[in-house]
Amino acid sequence: MVLVRDVVKYLELLAPLALAEEWDNVGLLMGDPSLSIESIMTCLTLTDETVEEAQDRSVQLVVTHHPLPFRPMNRITVETTAGRLIWRLASSQIAVYSAHTSFDSAATGINSQLADGLQLDQIQPLRAFSDGEPDVGGGRIGRLSVEMTLGELADRAKSFLGIPSIQYVGDLDRQVRTVAVACGGADEFLTDAIAQQCDVFLTGEARFHTCIQAMANHVSMLLPGHFASERFSVEQMATQLANAFPDLAIWAAEREQDPLRTL
DSSP: OEEHHHHHHHHHHHSOGGGSOTTOOOEEEESOTTOEESEEEEESSOOHHHHHHHHHTTOSEEEESSOSSOSOOSOOOTTSHHHHHHHHHHHTTOEEEEOTHHHHHSTTSHHHHHHHHTTEEEEEOSEESOTTOTTOEESEEEEEEEEEEHHHHHHHHHHHHTOSOOEEESOTTOEEEEEEEEOSSOGGGHHHHHHTTOSEEEESOOOHHHHHHHHHTTOEEEEOOHHHHHHHHHHHHHHHHHHHOTTSEEEEOSSOOOSOOOO
């Protein structure tokens, strides 16, 4: 018999909560730790579609990347999106766990997986947290085994993330070697990429003025989108959990889609 607390213990070893940013809301956010479970669904974000899938398939635990609730709430009613989703989950006795930025920065978390997917060497945190833990920290930096053009690296990123297109800043013919990555909406890490003289900075999405700053400092950028830069890891998380808890039914949400569309 597997309990919610058993999965929580595993997730906290995988991505210690101490790694989360101060502003974040991580850990078991909803549910009974003593509840016996038979199934787990992973997802990037709790939406009407993912909550409906969890209810339809009688899930007892959802492991979501983005937390719900994210910020303190004074009331929970169905008159707000967050309140409606929380009410539906609670009514179905579905527990919710979020690792979010603790998983971003973990030794084998999203940014580490992203750097591996780009086939970088000499990978280390872009923003180290402490000298005593060299494998954890914000973002990642690494080097390509051989120089390639920005366009070739963009094609590699598209192939790994399974996307048809990618936004970029810079010259596609420019030769690049040192690459920084930070999943999601992490354009604040551009200053670290500049300081460490990176040729390319890949993040999910960035503000216009961040792109201007990158150009002014001769740093190219690759922007696959917030969803694409993290969703792949939700699928890998489902595989990791399935290996750790082989008696449970575990899958990544099948109804989850990127809300952004391209004409």
